[in-house]
Amino acid sequence: MVIRAPGVYRPQRDTWLLVRALRLAPVPPGARVLDVCSGTGVLALAAAREGAGSVTAVDISRRAVLTARANAALHRVPLRVLRGDLLEPVAGESFDVIVANPPYVAWRSRARVRPSRAWCGGADGRLVLDRLCAAAPRCLSPGGILLVVHPAWCGVGRTLGLLRGAGMKAAVVDRCLEPFGPIMRALAPVLCDRGLIDAGQRTEELVVIHAARPLRP
Ligand SMILES: C[S@@+](CC[C@H](N)C(=O)[O-])C[C@H]1O[C@@H](n2cnc3c(N)ncnc32)[C@H](O)[C@@H]1O
Incomplete structure (x- = not known):
């Protein structure tokens, strides 16, 4: 149970897929984890429960940062919560596990919903995702892993290609079919025009990608 300030992303199916992925990974005892x-x-919080030694959380939204700090206090878990853009607040550090549920919903100006940083991933959904794929491998310790979730229509091959291109061993480790929520329903015509989803499509496949940095280069 977590509290949530208005405008902060409500944990949902993509979140729960990553909670399961953390459990299955598993998180090595004492691991340094970045959410x-x-x-x-x-x-x-899930990573701390799974036995992480230290957990850092980063979000660009002030409200999200305050919410995560409140949840850490509520659950009496010593999280370090930093505000900033992707991995910038932890530049120079390395982690054994990085877990990420980036904003990945594609948005166009003629869409009938206003974009929110909580879910908007730019014109094709990959604005934050591509930057994450480029930056995360450099912040992993040897043998470290990245767990990231996004819908299949965002381009699973592209994510795997970027991570493999950075020297990671990457594969899809979990997937599920999810009915569109209100935002995806509102955006469906725009996504269909862009060729990202099919006409009449009302579900999306969510995938979890596991990418491991080799122990030796
Ligand atoms: C889909 S939500 C995921 C929230 C949470 N991890 C979960 O699974 O329930 C995406 C989060 O990314 C944050 N965000 C968006 N752009 C960001 C960026 N450039 N750097 C850091 N956080 C960002 C948003 O504020 C939002 O809280």
């Missing part, structure tokens, strides 16, 4: 794009901090 980037942390929202309420629910994934950071």
Whole structure:
């Protein structure tokens, strides 16, 4: 149970897929974990529960940062919660596990919903995701892992390609079919025009990607 300030992303199916992925990974005892794009901090709390030695959460939204700090206090978990853009607040540090549920919903100006940083991933949904794929491998310790979730229509091949291109061993480890929520229903015509989803499509497949940095280069 977490509290949530208005405008902060409500934990949902993509969040719960990553909670399960953290459990299955598993988180090595004492691991240094980074939850980037942390929202309420629910994934950071899950990592602490799974035996992490230290957990850092990063979000660009002030409200999300305050919410995650409140949730850490509520659950009496010593999270370090930082505000900033992706991995910038932890530049120079390395982590054994990075978990990320980035904003990935594609948005166009003629869409009938206003964009929110909580879910908007730019014109094709990959604005934050591509930057994450480029930056995360450099912040992982040897043998460290990245767990990231996004819908299949965002381009699973592209995510795998970017991570493999950075020397990571990457694969899809979990997936599920999810009915569109209100935002995806409102955006469906725009996404269909862009060729990202099919006409009449009302569900999306969410995928969890596991990428491991080799122990030796
Ligand atoms: C889809 S929500 C995920 C929240 C939470 N991790 C969860 O799974 O419930 C994405 C989060 O990314 C944050 N965000 C968006 N752009 C960001 C950026 N450039 N750097 C850090 N956080 C960002 C948003 O504020 C939002 O809290």
